[in-house]
Structure formats: structure tokens, C-alpha cells
Amino acid sequence: MRNLINMVVFEIKDSFRGKWFYIYFVIFFGLMVGFLWSGITASQVLGFTGLSRVLIGYIEITIIVLPLFILISASRSVVMERELFILEYLVSFPLSISQYYWGKFIGRFIVIIIPIYTALLASLIWGLTKHFTIPLGLYAIYSGLVAALSLCFLGISYFISSLSQRQDTAIFTAFFVWFFFVILLDVGILGLFLQFGINLNLVLAMALANPLELFRIAAFSLFDTKLAVIGPIAWTLLSKIGNNGLLIFSYIYPVVTGLFIGFIGLVYFKKNDYI
Numbered sequence: 001m002r003n004l005i006n007m008v009v010f011e012i013k014d015s016f017r018g019k020w021f022y023i024y025f026v027i028f029f030g031l032m033v034g035f036l037w038s039g040i041t042a043s044q045v046l047g048f049t050g051l052s053r054v055l056i057g058y059i060e061i062t063i064i065v066l067p068l069f070i071l072i073s074a075s076r077s078v079v080m081e082r083e084l085f086i087l088e089y090l091v092s093f094p095l096s097i098s099q100y101y102w103g104k105f106i107g108r109f110i111v112i113i114i115p116i117y118t119a120l121l122a123s124l125i126w127g128l129t130k131h132f133t134i135p136l137g138l139y140a141i142y143s144g145l146v147a148a149l150s151l152c153f154l155g156i157s158y159f160i161s162s163l164s165q166r167q168d169t170a171i172f173t174a175f176f177v178w179f180f181f182v183i184l185l186d187v188g189i190l191g192l193f194l195q196f197g198i199n200l201n202l203v204l205a206m207a208l209a210n211p212l213e214l215f216r217i218a219a220f221s222l223f224d225t226k227l228a229v230i231g232p233i234a235w236t237l238l239s240k241i242g243n244n245g246l247l248i249f250s251y252i253y254p255v256v257t258g259l260f261i262g263f264i265g266l267v268y269f270k271k272n273d274y275i
Contacts, residue, residue, distance in 0.1 A: 010107070011108055024112075035058065035123075056220075070157055078269070097269065117143065
């Protein structure tokens, strides 16, 4: 257990030394500051103003930017250390491959959520100074959705990193995975499948299987309980499983998927030449 914790601390410190973390932090924290400074809290969308309006804008950015940063940065984590012989140095210590792998996984997860949670905390503090109504429930649910989404794509990233032999291969694969999910993100594109006679249940299953689409629907259901703005696919999903079922599935599915795919990456990593 101590070795695992030490590996987590090592990964966090190593991430803080990387330029990618500060770019990542500036983007997510800067976007929140930009939303607050621009006066977006005074605008109205779906009947929401104040911090709820800020969350709507932040969700739209998170859907696209967060998975890309996770995939690009984390997919090269293991393969980079293998190429630079850092992994060979680390395993010379009394550290098992599982402790190394999950230590990096947990440490990177903590690093990923720090900028987002810092930005959300800053917006809450700003809202208190402006005497806005603080939607703590929305913030809590949204924070959980972000953590679940991050865990899902982190598992995919470490799976890619375990299978890749070179950093450029890992980055290309990660970008392709991100692009694939983004293509299937827009429910308008999913709606095209209906035009070709594909079964409705299959289309709904595709929407639920895409963690980005699932996050999008669940996040916006916090503001528009009928999901009238998003489209017919989201509305159909909501009518079948309900708001509570949608939120529960939005937590469980990404977490289980991320951990499962990450575990497969570990199994492959152990069975192959990892030095």
C-alpha cells in the first residue's frame, strides 16, 4: 500500500513539472474566469441566470476539451516512460507492475480534476461575493459527472498507452478515439441513422454507449428536465429511463467502463515486454 501511495505522489509531482498541466489548468480555470468576467451570469438561457448559466457554458466546453486533454496527455504516459527507460528504473525498486500502473492511474486522475474543481470552487466564491443563489445541488451532481467522465477516458488512455510501442502512435490513436466519440456526439447525426431505418433501440444504445453523449444528456437534464432543446433522442431516452435513472447510469457506466478498460490495459501490459 505504501508503494502505491508513493507512486501516486510521484505521478502528481511529475505532472506538476509538465507544461501540459499548466496549459490545461489555464484553459479550464481561464474559461471560468472569462465566463464570470464577461457578464454571462446576467444572460438567460432556459430560464437560468447567475451561476446556473455559467455551468451551462462550462458544460459545453467540458464536453469537447476535457476528453481531448485526457487522451492526449495520459495516452503517452506509460509508453513515454518505457521509451525513456524511466520504467526500467522504477521497477528496479520493490514496486510491482500493478502498483506502478494504478499509482500512475490514480495520480493522473487527481491531477486531471484539480483544475476543474478549482474553477468550480472559484465560481462559487465569486457567486457568494455577488450574493447570487448558490445551486450547490447542481454543482455537486456536475462535479460527479465530470469525475466519472474523466475516469472513463483515463481508462481508455492507459489502455492505449499500454498497447502502444511509440508515443506518436499513442497520440494518433488517442486523437482518433476522441474524434470518433465527437462524431457520434451530436444527436442530429444520431438522428440520421433513423432516416436509414435503423432500429430505435439500437440508436438509443449508441447514445448511451458514447460517454460524451451520455455526459451531455445527463448534464443538460439538470437544467432542462424535458431535454426539449437537445433533441428527440435525448427526450426518448429520458422518457424510457427517467431523470434519476439517467443520472445513475451516467455515473455508473463511465466509471465501470474506465476501470474495466484500464484493467485490460494492465493485463496486456503485464503479459508483454514492458521494459
